[in-house]
Amino acid sequence: MKVAVIGTGYVGLVQGACLAHLGHDVWCVDIDAQRVAELKRGEVPFFENGLPELVSKEVEEGRLHFTTQLTDIVRGEMPEVVFLCLPTPYGQDGSCDLSYIETACRDLGTIINESAVVTIKSTLPPGSNNKIKQWLGNDQIDVASNPEFLREGSAVADFLGPDRILIGVESDHARDVLTRVHAGIDAPVFVVSPETAQLAKYASNTMLASRLSLMNEIANIADYVGADIKDVEKIVGSDPRIGDKFLRAGAGFGGSCFPKDVLALEHTARQHGYTPRLIQPIIELNRDQPLRFVDLIKRRLNGVNGKRLAIWGLAFNKNTDDVRESPALAIAHALLDAGAVITVFDPRAMTSARRELGDRVEYASSALNAANDAEALLVLTEWDDFTQVPWAQVIGYLRAPIVFDGKNFLPHDELRAQGFSVHGIGLWQAPSDQA
Ligand code: UDX
8 A cells, every 4th residue: 555654753754664564655755855865774863662673674675765755655656645744842832833734734735636545643633634624725635633652662562563543534435544554453443533533642641641740749748748659659550440550650751742732632622612620730740840859859968059960861761862851851950050060871862962951961971970970860761771780880980879769760779778878759768768
């Protein structure tokens, strides 16, 4: 089946490579000529497990093509489906900026006909499809919604083995095309209206984000009442109605999706005349959570002005080089504003972090180098590398054996046994460990 994908960012490239892997003839378009040249050589401009290998293989075997020319997608034959995988950034008020989608649709409308189903992968507010039809300039073209549920770091595996496939369509033709394009993937398929698909996507991310904010809030309470959040998480998660996934408290969650989609749901509801009461606090709590952690660090170190601190982990999640909305950056900026001198290390995200932190911090070539002579170590991303470091050596590098664990994931008992003073979020400590 001939397929076009517009936009080769994180969503589009995973989409294109995985559909080629399923056997389709895939044409990916991007306006960035340098990116397209790199992709043709099989070079992926960001870190995602398994993606470079998949892109190289599919390019080599002739199923995956990259171009800067939109008209290339209609050469020979019309694609049966065109996936739009373009950014939909949000403004301060949470509104979704659809300008990239608009430009692409206006161009697309001049070259495709009704046999192609225009399918939106980008996360869009429910009810956007009418605008898309207007921009296409042809209301006979099917506009469908097919939201993604990919986690950065495991996006290829998530695409090929998803929990569900969500298809929002208005016609049998669109349903048929989108069902066929996913043939070969073993997962339940939900066929609903475009509005339901779009709301379900916002609802999924808002539900996950609310779990995290609620658990973070309970962790903050644990600090006050002297309870241990790690045990609370296990006890709460053992109820099958709740489940134990996505319950780990920490210094805030990040990424390109949760904050954006939660705000956009709030904004969409307001635009339609409904004022949500539960959604705004999810975002407010998450904005404050890294700063609470900074307060803890300042209290424990009696201020940070002039003090050298090490940060391990800048990416918002492990297995990615993405630092968008990363709590690690919020923590770094707040500590720098308070006068700290910071050296950072991340196994993958040094280049992307440099774009955000610039010359404000020093960049180390290894975790141990970052720790050298620091008065405390902050571990802010759950990279496996950081659980596997030789902690006995780390203690020799640090000026003081103090660790702040922003993800509550390190082996705390082990570290304490080795002489570290360990701090996290909502971790109960025997008074003897609190020094
Ligand atoms: C998320 C959704 O999971 C995905 O379905 C959607 O399509 C896009 O948004 P992603 O942002 O890539 O994916 O990563 P995810 O694994 O969901 O993590 C988001 C944030 O939550 C990270 O900062 C992570 O560290 C944090 N998190 C996750 C926690 O703080 N605690 C947890 O228990 C789980």
